[in-house]
Amino acid sequence: MEPDFQKGDGLLPAIVQDERSGDVLMLAYMNKEAWDRTRTTGEAHYYSRSRQKLWHKGESSGHVQKVKHLYLDCDQDTILLKVEQVGGAACHKGYRSCFYRKFGEEGAQVCSAQIFDPKEVY
Numbered sequence: 001m002e003p004d005f006q007k008g009d010g011l012l013p014a015i016v017q018d019e020r021s022g023d024v025l026m027l028a029y030m031n032k033e034a035w036d037r038t039r040t041t042g043e044a045h046y047y048s049r050s051r052q053k054l055w056h057k058g059e060s061s062g063h064v065q066k067v068k069h070l071y072l073d074c075d076q077d078t079i080l081l082k083v084e085q086v087g088g089a090a091c092h093k094g095y096r097s098c099f100y101r102k103f104g105e106e107g108a109q110v111c112s113a114q115i116f117d118p119k120e121v122y
Contacts, residue, residue: 001072001076002035002072002076003030003032003035003072003076003077003079004075004076004077005031005032005035007075007076007077008077010031010032011029011030011031011047011049012029012030012031012077012078012079013027013028013029013077013078013079014027014028014029014030014034014046014078014079014080014081015027015078015079015080015081016028016044016065016081016083016090017080017081017082017083018082018083018084018085019068019069019082019083019084020084023096023097024097024099025065025083025085025090025091025096025097025098026090026091026097026098026099027098028044028046028047028057029046029047029049030045030046030047030079031047031054033045033047033054034046034047034054035079037054037056038067038070038081039070041056042066042067043056043057043058043064043065043066043067044056044057044064044065044067044081044083045057057090058086058087060121060122061087061089061092061116061121061122062086062087063085063086063087063088063089063090064086064087065081065083065084065085065086065090066083066084066086067081067082067083068082068083068084069081069082070082087115087116088115089115089116092118092122093114093118094114094115094116094117094118094121095112095113095114095115096112096113096115097112100112
């Protein structure tokens with residue numbers, strides 16, 4: 001069974017979760033090429049909608065994602081990756097998770113520490 005890339009015009013959402021903690025690290029998109037490269041290499045590859053190209057997570061920062069498990073939902077149109085996040089940060093803004101802001105009565109508040117300064121990495 002393979003993802004149904006016909007849905008979503010060739011791009012499917014890929015939820016990325018830390019294998020040990022269960023924390024959601026990021027949401028990205030995969031096309032068939034990203035899916036195939038991820039399965040072949042054991043490291044996460046995605047399709048960048050903003051850059052219109054395939055990218056290997058961590059290609060410039062070194063913060064690669066080693067894929068431990070791949071899941072496919074019941075409709076075959078959402079992918080879940082459980083990964084080991086090398087370097088501790090999945091977010092290009094330097095946070096462990098891309099979901100580093102929490103909304104409450106006072107609006108958005110940063111709820112985690114920054115692991116690296118993006119200006120020093122990119």
